[in-house]
Amino acid sequence: MSHMPLMPKATAVWLVDNTSLSFEQIADFCRLHPLEVKGIADGEVAQGIKGLDPVASGQLTREELDTAIADPNHKLVMADAKVRLPEPTTKKGPRYTPVSKRQDRPDAILWLVKNHPELKDAQIMRLVGTTKSTIQSVRERKHWNSQNLQARDPVMLGLCSQIDLDHEVRRASKGKPQPDAEPVRTLLPAEQTTAQPEQDANEPPVDDRKGTIDADNVFAKLGGMKRSEQ
Numbered sequence: 001m002s003h004m005p006l007m008p009k010a011t012a013v014w015l016v017d018n019t020s021l022s023f024e025q026i027a028d029f030c031r032l033h034p035l036e037v038k039g040i041a042d043g044e045v046a047q048g049i050k051g052l053d054p055v056a057s058g059q060l061t062r063e064e065l066d067t068a069i070a071d072p073n074h075k076l077v078m079a080d081a082k083v084r085l086p087e088p089t090t091k092k093g094p095r096y097t098p099v100s101k102r103q104d105r106p107d108a109i110l111w112l113v114k115n116h117p118e119l120k121d122a123q124i125m126r127l128v129g130t131t132k133s134t135i136q137s138v139r140e141r142k143h144w145n146s147q148n149l150q151a152r153d154p155v156m157l158g159l160c161s162q163i164d165l166d167h168e169v170r171r172a173s174k175g176k177p178q179p180d181a182e183p184v185r186t187l188l189p190a191e192q193t194t195a196q197p198e199q200d201a202n203e204p205p206v207d208d209r210k211g212t213i214d215a216d217n218v219f220a221k222l223g224g225m226k227r228s229e230q
Helices: 008-018 023-030 034-042 062-070 099-115 121-128 132-139 162-173 190-194 215-229
Strands: none
Touching: 008 023, 008 034, 023 034, 099 121, 099 132, 121 132, 121 162
16 A cells, blocks of 8 residues: 655655656645646646655655656556654543633532542543642642532533543443342232132131122012001
8 A cells, every 4th residue: 555755745746847747647646636736737836845856755766657657547656665664652641621611620520529439530630631639629628719619510511521431430330349239129920919818717707698688588578568568
C-alpha cells in the first residue's frame, strides 16, 4: 500500500513542472483531485510553493518515474522508506474540559462521591478532568465553595458520557461482593389454593345437614296450616 508524500502539493508542483505525467497520475500519487493538479498547472493553485523533487527526497525512484512517463496508465508507487519512523503515540492525560464547564466540575465531583463512593480518585479525574487535590477538598468539605455546591450528574452537565461513567463504575465494582438479591415472589400453585383445609381432630364434626331444606317437610307443614285455618 502506497503512502502519501510528505509534502503533497510541493511534490505535485515539481511533477507538473519537470515531467510529462498526466494530471490523473500526479493526483493519484499526491492524493489530490485532478482539477487541483490542473489548477497547479494553470498557476491558479499553490502559488508561491516551491517544488519538491520526490526522487531526490527518496520518495520515488527514477525507474518508477520513467515507467510512469512511458505508460500513462501506470500508477506511481512510493519507494520503500529507508528509515522507519515510529508510530506517534498519544499520552493519555486528564480529560480536557471546556472553560465554560470548568465551574461545574465541583458539583460533578460531589455527585460522584455521593452516588458512587466505590470510584477511585484516578477514575474521577478521568471522568471530569480534575485534580486529586480538588477531589479531596470536595470530599472533606474543604472546598472554598463548599456551601454552594450541589450534587449534579456529570453526564447531564456534559462533562462525560454515560458510556464512560458506566465503564468506570463496572471497573470499580469488579471483584467486590454483590448484595444478596431479594427472592423472586411467585404465585402459589393451584393445588395449594384450591385444597380444603385439614380438620383438627379436637374440633367437633360439622353437620352438613344444617342449612339444607327438605321440600316434603315444608309442604306438609303448609298443608297443616291451611286445615287449621279452615
